[in-house]
Amino acid sequence: MLYRELGSTREKVSILGFGCMRLPTLGSYDKIDLKKANSLLDHALQEGVNYLDTAYPYHGISNSGGGESEVFLGAYLAENNRHDEVYLATKLPTWLLKEPEDLEKFLDEQLKRLRTDQIDFYLLHSLKEKQWFHLEDLGVFEFLDSAIADGRIKYTGFSTHDETAFFKEVVDSYPWDLCQLQYNYLDENIQVGKEGLEYAAEKNLGVVIMEPLKGGVLANQVPPEVEKIWDEVNVKRNPAEWALRFLWNLPEVNLVLSGMNTMEQLVENLKTAEEGLPDSLSALENEVMEKVKMAYHAKIRVECSACGYCMPCPSGINIPQCLSYLNQAAMLNDISNIQGQYYFMLKDTEHASNCLECGLCEEICTQKIPIREMLKEVKKTFGD
Ligand SMILES: NC(=O)c1ccc[n+]([C@@H]2O[C@H](COP(=O)([O-])OP(=O)(O)OC[C@H]3O[C@@H](n4cnc5c(N)ncnc54)[C@H](OP(=O)(O)O)[C@@H]3O)[C@@H](O)[C@H]2O)c1
Known part of the structure; x- marks a missing residue:
């Protein structure tokens, strides 16, 4: 296993981390297949994985309660006496915080669930601009300071x-040790994106990547146009290997989390990690990656540059974001992941269904996009 230093913490983390959001189950998401999950962790740790990522709701029946992932990990580490072998990362469910007391309540509950008196990496989960000020008002920074001071x-x-803009604002608001962001070769210009990734690295913030295979879509639902490019390359790698190698090639990336739910996936990703050095892809391999990105991007529906001239929309619609979700859905063969984000990330007022067809956005659009028609398509695509 290769290791990299995690930002300014200088902790040496395995470049492949184990994401515990997609553990093997017995049919239903809240029923972890303990036997298989134990074997996966045994093997991952034996092969040098030393970073485990979980969160309060993982493997729960809804995002409003505690799931089974933390409980499983706590039991696994305590019963096998392995807490000292790994870095344990979990996350505070920010969307469930109502009162200042909730901050302490969740942390104490999580420590119990994880059967530890110290969590190595404690993350505020899934920060969104629309609720950020609420968290500041609850005193989240003071809470983090005090939990560090007392060693929890x-x-x-x-x-x-x-x-990106919100990401940078958060980065600059507190002396964080790490950030976790979604990144893969299709996400360079969405969410935090390449600009955010580089910003974090410049600030010497630890960079942990989530959804490196876009939740599995880049490995398992490859469109024929892309399949053809992979087939023509002399270097034989499957799509998951290419996607992981792309990330480890980036010096800004410290650690890549993957959610592996079979031994085959784990063994394969461990093998890929053996060659995951920064700047290790050849010029030819980088060219192949560019071709693949272009083949995906050729499938996009609308050439929006997200310049934002169309904003603010009088009805409150987040036009660039709606169009970005439409493009992401068009690139992939499966929209379910993107549909989830469309509803999770945007406020109700920002959805395409609020369009009154006033047309002000089209008058000012720098790309001459028929925005009203496109918003109808967004509405139809996501069943909004
Ligand atoms: N903080 C957050 O908001 C947040 C959000 C998302 C994720 N995360 C964390 O980040 C971790 C990683 O994200 P992710 O689980 O989405 O990672 P991912 O690696 O993008 O997707 C995992 C899925 O990819 C497929 N896969 C993995 N290795 C494969 C291989 N070698 N060959 C073929 N398919 C393979 C599997 O799909 P199939 O099951 O379909 O086979 C697996 O379930 C999560 O587990 C979680 O801990 C955090």
Whole structure:
């Protein structure tokens, strides 16, 4: 296993981390297949994986309660006496915080669930611009300071699926140790994006990547146009290997989390990690990656540059974001993941269904996009 230093913490983390959001189950998401999950962790740790990522709701029946992932990990680490072998990362469910007391309540509950008195990396989960001020008002920074001071957490961080500008604002608001962001070769210009990734690295913030295979879509639902490019390359790798190698090639990336739910996936990703050095792809391999990106991008529906001239929309619609979700859905063969984000990330008022067809956006659009028609398509695509 290769290791990289995690930002300014200088902790040496395995470049492949184990994401515990997609553990093997017995049919229903809240029923972890303990036997298989135990074997996966045994093997991952034996092969040098030393970073485990979980969160309060993972493997729960809804996002409003505690799931089974933390409970499983707590039992696994305590019963096998392995807490000292790994870095444990979990996340505070920010969307469930109502009162200042909730901050302490969740942390204490999570420590119990994880059967530990210290969490190595404690992240604010899924920060969104629309609720950020609420968290500041609850006193989240003072809470983090005090939990570090009394040793309940060692390092702080946050995860987000929001946009670059908001990401930078959060980065600059507190002396975080790490950030967790969605990144893969199709996400260079969405969410935090390449600009955010580079910003984090410049600030010497630990960078942990989530959804490196876009939740599996880049590995398992490859469109024929892309399949053809992979087939023509002399270097034989499957799509998951290419996607992971793309990330480890980036010096800004410290650690890539993957959600592996079979031994085959784990063994394969461990093998890929053996060659995951920064700047290790050849010029030819980088060219192939560019071709693949272009083949995906050729499938996009609308040439929006997200310049934002169309904003603010009098009805409150987040036009660039709606069009970005439409493009992402068009690139992939499966829209379910993107549909989830469309509803999770945007406020109700920002959805395409609020369009009154006033047309002000089209008068000012720098790309001459028929925005009203496109918003209808967004509405139809996501069943809005
Ligand atoms: N903070 C947040 O908001 C947030 C959000 C998302 C994720 N995360 C964390 O980040 C972790 C990683 O994200 P992710 O689970 O979405 O990672 P991912 O690696 O993009 O997707 C995992 C899925 O990819 C497929 N896969 C993995 N390895 C494969 C291989 N070698 N060959 C073929 N398919 C393969 C599997 O899909 P199938 O099951 O379909 O086979 C697996 O379930 C999560 O587990 C979680 O801990 C955090």
